Amino acid sequence: MQYAKIAGATDAAIDVTDEKLELAAELGADLVIDARKHDPGEVLQRYGGAHAAIALAVDEAAFSAAYAGLRRGGKLVMVALPAHGTIQVPIFDTVLNGTSVIGSIVGTRQDLAEVFQLHAAGRTRVIYEARPLASVNESIDDVLRGAIRARIVFDMAAGR
Known part of the structure; x- marks a missing residue:
């Protein structure tokens, strides 16, 4: 959007x-x-x-x-x-x-480069929720249930 x-x-x-x-x-x-x-x-x-x-x-x-x-x-x-x-x-x-x-398979390498340029210029926002890697199974369940807002990013250092 x-x-x-x-x-x-x-x-x-x-x-x-x-x-x-x-x-x-x-x-x-x-x-x-x-x-x-x-x-x-x-x-x-x-x-x-x-x-x-x-x-x-x-x-x-x-x-x-x-x-x-x-x-x-x-x-x-x-x-x-x-x-x-x-x-x-x-x-x-x-x-x-x-x-x-x-x-559409979503995009090409050129499309991705353009997305990065737009984001670097401050024209887009990435909507995500950070979670510890240990929550991967629960997170997959949340994705399958449609219970996440947008994206999940796993924090490899969290929970150590």
Whole structure:
């Protein structure tokens, strides 16, 4: 989301947890959609539809909702890897609306170099929680339950 803002985009954040919705608002999301209460595709369409939707949730329903929010000529970029690994793409809507569905392995070395430059210039924030290495099993459980705010960094010296 931070990179979309740097590029001048209007962005929307969609989630099903209060903490992540609050984080999106804190980071400056133009639109925050609680998918427990509202249909994300319908909300995005009310705002004209998304030029691009980046699917980061490991839930196939989230991919469908992101697709439903695309405007004519929009692109669904699939990044996350849902367990079953399939989505249904409506052929009629895809052809008539000229939408695209593409995959992304996240980034290249050049992309990473640019990310580091933006961060070094103070244009982005890394949201993380530091934990001792001894908490690795509990931390993995927290990630699987979606109970972390953003990222976990293990402190190798903590707890010695």
